[in-house]
Amino acid sequence: MQKEFKQSIDRALHNANLTGALGKFSEAYKVNRAKAYEGIDFEALRTTIADLKGDAASHIDELCDLFQKNAEAKGTKVFRANDPEKVREYILKVARENGVKSIVKSKSMATEEIHLNPYLEKAGIEVNETDLGEWIIQLAGQTPSHMVMPAIHMTKEEVSDIFSKEVDERLSSDIPRLVKVARNEMRPKFLRADMGISGGNIAVAETGSVALVTNEGNARMVTTLPKIHIAVVGVEKLVEKFSSIAPILKALPRSATAQLLTSYVTIVSGPTPTDDGGMKELHVILMDNHRSDMAADPLFKEALQCIRCASCLNVCPIFRLVGGHVFGKVYTGGIGTILTAWHDELKSSEDIQGLCIQCGACKDVCPGKIDIPGLIMEIRRRLVKDKGMSMVQKSIFTVVNNRRVFHGMLRAASVAGKPFTKGTKFIRHLPMFLADLTDGRSLPAIAAKPFRDIFPTIEQPKGLQEKAVFYAGCLIDFAYPEMGEALVKILNKGGVEVLFPEGQTCCGAPARYNGAYETAAGNAVDNIDALLAEEADYVVSACPTCTVALDHEFIATFESLGRKKYLPKARELAAKTMDFSTLVKKLVDEGRLTLKEGEQLGKITYHDSCHLKRTLKADQPPRELLTKAGYEVTEMFECDICCGMGGSYTVKLPEISAPILQRKLKNIKDTEAPVVAMDCPGCVMQIRGGMDQDGAGVDVRHTVELIAKQIVGSLE
């Protein structure tokens, strides 16, 4: 990671205004968004949008042709360009031909993308942004930090300073007063402008229409008052049918600002009369700028389904800490990372793609049904493929890919780690450059005896009706073997014999999440061979990240690499794979496993692990098990927001991971529950380590440990 990038993160994290404003907004957004979508089948709606936008992305050229034909028939001038330079030149040419001295603009990310303002200003034309947020950042000489709310990173005090300078009068930071100032300042600019420039939220091919969505009313003026209107529209905004406007506008305002509809929607389908009795000159620029390249990529074509609502920014636990500017100058957040990689070049996303912790929160809310974290992973894979890994990473993954060496090192670490544990189960401080790793969080000590050595010593009852292969994963195997022991005990009581194939190794998630797909594929092959070698009814894991690897990612990795040979076996494994809580819940439901009755175990709160909730969709089984066991489950605030662990994320960006963890700890403590449960040993490592340093004394447990104490078995 580049030094300047790390510095920009550092600046953002230390900007209390920024993190305060964004934090408050993201908390309110979640509640308001849910309210705005009340009574709406979001899945059905986003499927409709994804289908119609996906279809449009498959026919960009045809839709451009159709748009051009229909718009020109109405008297609209249509200009098509691949290259930002051509777009800028065209706009300047139209301005020069018409003697344009001053331009008013309504918010347009497409013009931000091509850095239009400085170009026109250099040519001696006055350019005024009229969206309040855009005007603020224009006056401040900044770039938007958010697609929908460009000045969300600024406080009212900062805005009043900027406005005071502009109007040469000391203004207070009273927001309604500041808005009035903007209204008064903007009015003469609207009235004297010779040209209006807008973006376009939707472009309809069958009618040659451009739809604009705003709240302030500035787009209505930009499209009404000046004699010339130029709309700059990215070709991903094209849809075929006029009726497609409705589903997109059902989602866009709800997802963007939690509104049922914005104050204004303007659909321009041709030139209109001007107030001096003439006709307006209407230009629509259809801009490609690598969008067709995206459409031609079987994976990234999906990104063209974006309707630019920015909900992926609003729910991102990283964005709310660092804001938009860390991501770059134009598009920010999750989708911004993907767009930057294409509109700019893959290399430009090298640093920012690393900001994604892969929690999947954005994928859940995306109205275009875009697998944003999946595409960021693909960027990672391609970067590694193009540029190779760093030497450090390479050596790590060489080790991980060799099971014997890897496991040998982990065993050695149990001895080597001793000086840092001071006889506890934690490593509280690491020396020198590793110190960040234990900043705000203790690390677990490597177990003296890994689960693979303990397993042969466990006596299991004979003649059990079913068999399950247990996939431990590195953390349970080497740090928390007691979780493995608890799992064996529970499954045995439920009539399931546990098998532990020694050949199992790292699930490959660390390699995959770092773009090292070849390593991940190697891990997948080893595990498939080991886990399918034994005849069993289930393959069970108590680590959701591992479960996701077995259940989804082995297949995805092979597909990405075009390795078809192992796909049938990967699918066979996926079909057998189950997470711990889902399997145990099934055993309880079938009456094969009984939990002690009438227990009153008191309050507990539950932390949703990202992979369990969002990929495996198994957030209810653990809650039901804990409730059945006698716990009173009290939900914490933001129970399903990432704990900041994210595998090696804590190593690469500990400065971001740490404040995410602190929020989680606070939310847990606020419930006043003495115990917090979760289904992921990685989350246990993060949260237990955090609680250790926090000293709050909340007991952090994997569900498996709590359930093991509460089972009644026929064999007991």
Next chain:
Amino acid sequence: MFEEFKTKAEGVSAEVHRFGSAEEALGFLVDFMAKEGVAEQEGQYGVMADCPFLSSVDRAVLEGVEGLSFDLSRDRAAKALVGISQVDWAMADTGTLVQDATAIDKRLVSTLPTIHVALIATSGLRADMPSVLAEADPQTANYIAMITGPSRTADIERVLTIGVHGPERLVIVFIDELGGIN
């Protein structure tokens, strides 16, 4: 459907009225302008775009209102307190008004003045956007405008503030019997 519209529109700070006849609505308009202080002075002008409503009522009554004009310029509209226009449809599920605003006067009176008064025949009420889009014709209507409440922003610290560039108030007047004009 009207009740749903009213709830949704009021939820976004619009003011909703309903009258049985065009004459009653006319009475409301005249009283409203008097109350708000429409007069022949800058900042207090009234401006009204040509619309079917005008042929349903005694136009002379409106022509008698001091400060109200029908012959529009952008300067007059920019210095107006009240702008009046008639819209074509309303969408109940979002509290939105929809207008074929191809004629520029309709836009001048609804964008520049401080208060926008929108007249609508109750028969123009529809359930939702798909119903309106099925009727609106972009072949003839080069500028279709949807309006949901007054102009608003939350660009400074996400604090909702009403009335940025557009009207600070939106007053909606439903008229049940408007001579079959929709």
